Amino acid sequence: MKWFTTVIRLVFLTVFLLLMIKGKVILWLGLFALSLIAAVFLGRVYCGYACPMNTLMIPSDWLGKKMKIQTNRIPAWLQNKPIAWIALIFSLVSMLLAKRVLQINIPVLPIWLVVSVLVTLRYQPSVFHNLVCPFGPLQKWFGKWALFSKKVNPDACIGCKLCEKVCPSTAIQVSKDNRKAVITSALCHQCTNCQAVCPKDAIHYQKT
Numbered sequence: 001m002k003w004f005t006t007v008i009r010l011v012f013l014t015v016f017l018l019l020m021i022k023g024k025v026i027l028w029l030g031l032f033a034l035s036l037i038a039a040v041f042l043g044r045v046y047c048g049y050a051c052p053m054n055t056l057m058i059p060s061d062w063l064g065k066k067m068k069i070q071t072n073r074i075p076a077w078l079q080n081k082p083i084a085w086i087a088l089i090f091s092l093v094s095m096l097l098a099k100r101v102l103q104i105n106i107p108v109l110p111i112w113l114v115v116s117v118l119v120t121l122r123y124q125p126s127v128f129h130n131l132v133c134p135f136g137p138l139q140k141w142f143g144k145w146a147l148f149s150k151k152v153n154p155d156a157c158i159g160c161k162l163c164e165k166v167c168p169s170t171a172i173q174v175s176k177d178n179r180k181a182v183i184t185s186a187l188c189h190q191c192t193n194c195q196a197v198c199p200k201d202a203i204h205y206q207k208t
Contacts, residue, residue: 048189
């Protein structure tokens, strides 16, 4: 299953790069818009499988840990601040003004691709996913209404926290009260990381 997921991500990354090279940014933005509708039914599958930033953040996360330059702390200037919303608005305004006033296309999406890699080298993936990514707020809002999402069977869960440790977006938290894992669909990327490590097969993609 892991290799199949990797192939899907690489296919979307290739499509993204080809569209950027050909200047077809609007086509990728159209795909993103469709993914918001899909998120209402299927959850944030765009983030888990189609997003080129997430695809490159995976090896960046591994490299940051390997080089021992990644930290678990969250920068103070990011905590409790709407940085992601500001990034979204700034990105859209920059693209529109540059096109209308300067008659040039600013490579906003490739720039964010580089930013995501650099941030993840230094910080945990959840920092960029939840606090910086300009597309995250929209995916989060639509994703919270997901008809289908990953869910934990409390009867089978043993509270081992393995799923919590491998979740790239901190969508899984083990309750201190009952020692059962709970998945927040608004944050869940619908990847298979948690399912792969669960020793009790307690996590499944199902109707919420």
